[in-house]
Amino acid sequence: MELDFSPVWRGWPDLLHGASVTVEITVASLVLSIIVGLCVGMARLDPGKRILYGTASAYVLFFRGTPLLVQLFLLFFGLPQFDILLPAFVCGVIGLGLYSGSYVSEVVRGAIQSIDRGQMEAARSMGMSYAHAMRYIILPQAVLRMVPPLGNEFIALIKNSALVSLLTISDLMHEGQKIISVSYRSLEVYIAVALIYLVLTTLAGQTLRLIEKRLRVGGMVQ
Amino acid sequence: MTTSDIRPILEIRDLGKDFGDFNVLRDISLDVMPSQVVVVIGPSGSGKSTLLRCCNCLEVPQRGSIRICDKDLVVDGKMLPDRELNALRMQVGMVFQGFNLFPHLSVLENVSIGPRKLRGMSAKASDELALSLLDKVGLKERASAYPAQLSGGQKQRVAIARALAMEPRVMLFDEPTSALDPELVGEVLQVMKALAAEGMTMIVVTHEMGFAREVADEVLVMDGTIIEHGKPEDVFSNPKQERTRTFLKCILSH
Numbered sequence: 001m002e003l004d005f006s007p008v009w010r011g012w013p014d015l016l017h018g019a020s021v022t023v024e025i026t027v028a029s030l031v032l033s034i035i036v037g038l039c040v041g042m043a044r045l046d047p048g049k050r051i052l053y054g055t056a057s058a059y060v061l062f063f064r065g066t067p068l069l070v071q072l073f074l075l076f077f078g079l080p081q082f083d084i085l086l087p088a089f090v091c092g093v094i095g096l097g098l099y100s101g102s103y104v105s106e107v108v109r110g111a112i113q114s115i116d117r118g119q120m121e122a123a124r125s126m127g128m129s130y131a132h133a134m135r136y137i138i139l140p141q142a143v144l145r146m147v148p149p150l151g152n153e154f155i156a157l158i159k160n161s162a163l164v165s166l167l168t169i170s171d172l173m174h175e176g177q178k179i180i181s182v183s184y185r186s187l188e189v190y191i192a193v194a195l196i197y198l199v200l201t202t203l204a205g206q207t208l209r210l211i212e213k214r215l216r217v218g219g220m221v222q
Numbered sequence: 223m224t225t226s227d228i229r230p231i232l233e234i235r236d237l238g239k240d241f242g243d244f245n246v247l248r249d250i251s252l253d254v255m256p257s258q259v260v261v262v263i264g265p266s267g268s269g270k271s272t273l274l275r276c277c278n279c280l281e282v283p284q285r286g287s288i289r290i291c292d293k294d295l296v297v298d299g300k301m302l303p304d305r306e307l308n309a310l311r312m313q314v315g316m317v318f319q320g321f322n323l324f325p326h327l328s329v330l331e332n333v334s335i336g337p338r339k340l341r342g343m344s345a346k347a348s349d350e351l352a353l354s355l356l357d358k359v360g361l362k363e364r365a366s367a368y369p370a371q372l373s374g375g376q377k378q379r380v381a382i383a384r385a386l387a388m389e390p391r392v393m394l395f396d397e398p399t400s401a402l403d404p405e406l407v408g409e410v411l412q413v414m415k416a417l418a419a420e421g422m423t424m425i426v427v428t429h430e431m432g433f434a435r436e437v438a439d440e441v442l443v444m445d446g447t448i449i450e451h452g453k454p455e456d457v458f459s460n461p462k463q464e465r466t467r468t469f470l471k472c473i474l475s476h
Contacts (some may be wrong), residue, residue, distance in 0.1 A: 116322070126315075128336075132339060137338060
């Protein structure tokens with residue numbers, strides 16, 4: 001068997017462009033998933049608030065319990081039946097963001113619930129409202145505990161984003177497949193694609209480690 | 223002005239609370255006058271802390287009523303609406319057994335956050351207030367430290383300063399020295415004594431009998447309800463109830 005990497009070199013600019021699309025879509029989805037995750041995670045703190053808790057739980061049940069690919073296809077092929085035509089990139093971001101948001105919401109909920117009850121009591125006993133106590137006392141402490149699991153989520157998101165290639169988005173995976181379709185060099189191209197994903201996930205991991213370190217140096221964490 | 227003109231700052235009537243099937247408080251009635259120091263003692267599980275936590279609605283009693291700082295806090299299990307409750311809590315300071323300082327904020331910020339966020343004070347004014355209160359509890363020079371860098375006694379003194387920053391009319395102390403190493407208890411009690419001498423109304427749950435003897439105007443002995451109350455010298459030297467005698471013997475024998 002002979003390996004021929006020349007299609008990879010020839011298609012290198014396309015692969016790099018694909019990688020940049022992958023980064024864009026991942027970062028945009030991460031932002032969406034953190035916003036959704038924060039809201040849903042906080043909505044699931046108190047089972048006593050039935051409607052809020054129920055809605056948020058139904059969201060988590062659906063988006064964590066069904067395949068990401070099915071969710072993406074529902075958005076991309078399903079919505080047009082209601083005359084909602086979203087650009088592929090937007091579908092990809094919404095799909096990835098909502099899917100990942102269901103996991104992030106559990107990270108958020110876990111981090112908030114891991115903060116000692118006494119913190120909320122101390123804040124409330126001073127006269128802070130629940131919202132004030134959340135914002136000034138609980139969340140600043142909880143966010144630090146969210147960073148490591150959010151790092152995992154970020155890396156998972158980079159890898160899961162390969163599925164959006166099926167929505168005609170020219171991400172890294174999609175560009176790789178285009179090169180294969182004219183060169184028939186699957187092995188070489190997929191090796192290159194895999195290595196580029198590995199570089200992206202490694203960089204993401206390093207960045208998060210740096211952020212964590214910075215937060216610790218700030219004296220915020222014991 | 224005669225004493226009868228002064229209204230109690232805290233009025234508890236027929237208070238009752240259950241945790242599930244467990245009846246923790248029953249038929250508690252109590253008046254606390256301004257500037258009074260009331261010490262609550264009693265065996266573990268007797269509802270002392272629960273009673274204290276009812277006074278700022280950290281626990282909601284199911285029966286009876288609490289009137290504090292001229293507001294009806296709870297009447298028959300119905301709490302004051304949230305907004306009014308928050309305003310009322312500013313007037314009722316609380317100090318916890320476990321300190322509950324905010325670990326992500328410096329000592330100064332722990333004390334200044336309340337006046338800044340809740341009393342609308344400027345950053346400069348709230349910092350000045352915080353520094354003067356830290357000075358009062360003897361910790362001005364630790365203002366920039368974080369709670370993790372303090373000893374237990376220092377933490378509790380910061381917690382007292384934090385509560386005082388809201389300029390409360392009543393202070394609730396929930397076993398403030400129980401989590402401290404013995405050699406650190408004195409510094410906290412000293413701050414509390416100074417506070418009492420200034421005329422602060424205080425309700426203190428504690429096992430420090432020396433403090434009770436020296437500072438308390440009234441001692442309550444609890445065991446689900448108030449089984450005995452009176453001046454400290456009467457309760458300690460001449461307890462009327464057998465249960466009080468047994469409890470005191472236990473406490474004082476070691």
